[in-house]
Amino acid sequence: MILFFGTKKGKENSNKMPNVVCGHCAQKGTVTLYSQETLAHVFWLPITKIGTNHYAECSHCKRVYYKNDFSADMLKVINQK
């Protein structure tokens, strides 16, 4: 029997972070946090959520932040969820 197993992307959420200052252009409230779930599936049926990727983008300077670059304020927003 062949077992089809893999991962796929779940839904993406975005959250504005009004109190976060962009570390690149120093604008406040321009950074939006995006969260995308990764789901494990067997035979294309989602079984479990195996993780969530977070990244953030500044709408002013278009700087993208990945989790390693997040400021303490950004991490606070994630941990509140």
Ligand SMILES: [Zn+2]
């Ligand atoms: Zn910026």
